Amino acid sequence: METLDGRKKSSLWRGWxxxxxVLAGVSAAVxxxxxxxxxxxxxxxxxxxxxxxxxxxxxxxxVFKVYELAAGRLGWRCEIRPQAPPKSANHEVDIVIxxxxxxxxxxxxxxxxxxxxxxxxxxxxxEWAAGEAHLPAFSLWVSRAFDVAADRxxxxxxxxxxxxxxxxxxxxxxxxxFANPSKLARRSELHAPDxxxxxxxxxxxxxxALDLLVSHGSIESxxxxxxxxxxxxxxPWKLEEFVRHGEEIRRVVTG
Numbered sequence: 001m002e003t004l005d006g007r008k009k010s011s012l013w014r015g016w017x018x019x020x021x022v023l024a025g026v027s028a029a030v031x032x033x034x035x036x037x038x039x040x041x042x043x044x045x046x047x048x049x050x051x052x053x054x055x056x057x058x059x060x061x062x063v064f065k066v067y068e069l070a071a072g073r074l075g076w077r078c079e080i081r082p083q084a085p086p087k088s089a090n091h092e093v094d095i096v097i098x099x100x101x102x103x104x105x106x107x108x109x110x111x112x113x114x115x116x117x118x119x120x121x122x123x124x125x126x127e128w129a130a131g132e133a134h135l136p137a138f139s140l141w142v143s144r145a146f147d148v149a150a151d152r153x154x155x156x157x158x159x160x161x162x163x164x165x166x167x168x169x170x171x172x173x174x175x176x177x178f179a180n181p182s183k184l185a186r187r188s189e190l191h192a193p194d195x196x197x198x199x200x201x202x203x204x205x206x207x208x209a210l211d212l213l214v215s216h217g218s219i220e221s222x223x224x225x226x227x228x229x230x231x232x233x234x235x236p237w238k239l240e241e242f243v244r245h246g247e248e249i250r251r252v253v254t255g
Contacts, residue, residue, distance in 0.1 A: 070236035
C-alpha cells in the first residue's frame, strides 16, 4: 500500500521536479545550438532560454488565473485544459467556463485551431443545453459580407467554416433555402436534414432579429443543444456581456 509520504514525494516529483528538469533540458539543448551558431557562451544562452520559457509560461498561467477569478466573481466555474472537452468542440480547448445565466445552464469554451502554417486562431463556442430539444437539427453559417456569394469570393465564409471545424458536416448535410428573402438570408447559408423544419425556425421576424445580433459565425442545433460559434474569445471583463449576448440569440432562435 502506498504511504502518505510516498504520495507526497510522487506529487512533488510530477508537479515540480520533473517539469523543471524538462525545462532545463530543453533550455540546454537550445542554448547549445545558439552558442554554436552565435558564438556566445553556453551558460548565457541556456540561461536566457530558460528565463524566456519560464516567462512565457508564467504569462500564460497569469491569463488563465484572470479568467478563473473573473468567472468566480460571477459564480461560474472555470476549468483550464479539461480532460473531457465540450460536446460541440472540434479542436483543442484550453478554457471552459460553466455556470448559469438567468437560471439557464451554459458552457462557454475557447477553441484553438491551427492552419497549415501553424498560425493559431481562437474561436469561442457557447452551448445552451437546456430546453432546446424541440429544435430541429440545422447549421446556420453567417458571413460579414452582404451577399454570401460574394463572401465565397473573398474567402471570409470559408474561414468561418474552417474555424468552426464543420466542413465535413456541412458537406454531408444538404443546404436548405430560406423560405423568405431577408438581409440575413443574403449573407448566410442554412443546412439541415429537414429543410421544412429548419425553414419554420427562421421566420422573417427571427431573421431580422438575428441580422442585428450576429455579424459572423455560426449557430447550430444538434443533440438537444444550441451552439453559437464566433471568431475570437471575450476578455475576462467581457464574459458576462458575451454570455448575455448569446442568451439573446438563444431567445430569438427558440422563440
